[in-house]
Amino acid sequence: MAEKKKAAKAINLKGRSFLTLMDFSVEEVRHLLDLSRKLKAKKRKGLRKPLLEGKNIVLLFEKASTRTRCAFEVAALEEGAHVTFLDSNSSQMGKKESLEDSAKVLGRFYDGIEYRGYRQEVVESLARHSGVPVWNGLTDVDHPTQVLADFLTIEEHVAKPLNKVKLVFAGDIRNNMAYALMYGAAKTGMHFVGLGPRTLNPSEEILARVREAAQLTGAQIELSDDLAAVQGADVIYTDVWASMGEEDQIPERVRLLTPYKVTMAMLDRTGNPDVIFLHCLPAFHDFETKLAKDMKEKGHDIREVTDEVFRSRHSVVFDQAENRMHTINAIMVATL
Numbered sequence: 476m477a478e479k480k481k482a483a484k485a486i487n488l489k490g491r492s493f494l495t496l497m498d499f500s501v502e503e504v505r506h507l508l509d510l511s512r513k514l515k516a517k518k519r520k521g522l523r524k525p526l527l528e529g530k531n532i533v534l535l536f537e538k539a540s541t542r543t544r545c546a547f548e549v550a551a552l553e554e555g556a557h558v559t560f561l562d563s564n565s566s567q568m569g570k571k572e573s574l575e576d577s578a579k580v581l582g583r584f585y586d587g588i589e590y591r592g593y594r595q596e597v598v599e600s601l602a603r604h605s606g607v608p609v610w611n612g613l614t615d616v617d618h619p620t621q622v623l624a625d626f627l628t629i630e631e632h633v634a635k636p637l638n639k640v641k642l643v644f645a646g647d648i649r650n651n652m653a654y655a656l657m658y659g660a661a662k663t664g665m666h667f668v669g670l671g672p673r674t675l676n677p678s679e680e681i682l683a684r685v686r687e688a689a690q691l692t693g694a695q696i697e698l699s700d701d702l703a704a705v706q707g708a709d710v711i712y713t714d715v716w717a718s719m720g721e722e723d724q725i726p727e728r729v730r731l732l733t734p735y736k737v738t739m740a741m742l743d744r745t746g747n748p749d750v751i752f753l754h755c756l757p758a759f760h761d762f763e764t765k766l767a768k769d770m771k772e773k774g775h776d777i778r779e780v781t782d783e784v785f786r787s788r789h790s791v792v793f794d795q796a797e798n799r800m801h802t803i804n805a806i807m808v809a810t811l
Contacts, residue, residue, distance in 0.1 A: 511623065535592070641707055658685060662694075674731065711742060715757070739781065739783050752780070760780050760784075
């Protein structure tokens with residue numbers, strides 16, 4: 476028992492940035508998930524005392540968000556930290572001031588920086604020049620805070636350790652969510668299947684990195700365009716077919732990805748009556764949004780998941796959304 480306690484104390488992430496799960500060891504990822512669970516339990520019991528009093532955090536958003544912004548703000552405020560929100564219209568970063576100079580200034584004012592935007596190079600540059608922990612709230616090639624929430628949700632709803640779980644991501648398997656899930660799978664020993672058309676396969680460079688990491692944990696990383704690959708899945712995951720800034724590609728994506736829409740038939744095909752459905756949200760599952768209505772009028776059904784699945788007992792997407800707050804809380808507490 477003493478040895479276990481000593482090993483747990485050896486995980487110290489203070490001062491570290493959280494840019495991608497590929498930067499963290501298996502034990503460090505486990506530590507963040509365990510901390511998330513502890514902080515969530517204490518919050519629900521009303522036992523928590525603020526852990527970030529006196530800390531100042533800035534949120535830099537080049538891309539709009541609901542869950543990421545709210546999760547960071549609520550988690551930080553509940554821990555006693557002060558939060559500043561800056562979007563692209565309220566900051567000179569990259570316009571009248573270089574990224575390096577902005578990072579150095581913000582590092583003097585703030586104890587931690589969150590960035591949500593486009594290029595991974597931006598969040599890496601912020602971490603390199605600011606001198607304080609930087610957290611990746613989403614880039615074009617990664618979404619690590621989301622994956623921690625996903626894996627916490629899986630542990631809450633699937634009666635298996637992560638290294639025994641089979642997760643199938645259906646759709647555009649070269650988007651940031653698919654990449655992030657592959658990275659997380661490689662770090663936890665999970666069986667990951669990217670299910671989609673071959674024309675949307677990830678780059679060989681990314682696959683090589685992921686498979687190298689997977690060798691250390693026994694993770695399986697597969698790509699398939701055959702719907703039979705869902706057999707035995709514990710988790711079916713999908714995301715929108717066109718990310719922010721890719722709206723002009725919607726007609727072609729609909730043509731390519733409609734065969735991989737998540738339906739009850741797909742869930743049935745897993746052969747697992749307890750399979751769960753995950754989505755990072757927002758989701759197109761009906762025609763109650765302006766974009767879905769407009770596209771439908773133009774003859775394009777952009778729903779990546781049916782409303783039947785989204786509202787079914789298999790769907791735990793709102794538990795998953797809540798867990799964004801708890802895992803982001805753990806990341807901030809661990810690194811500050």
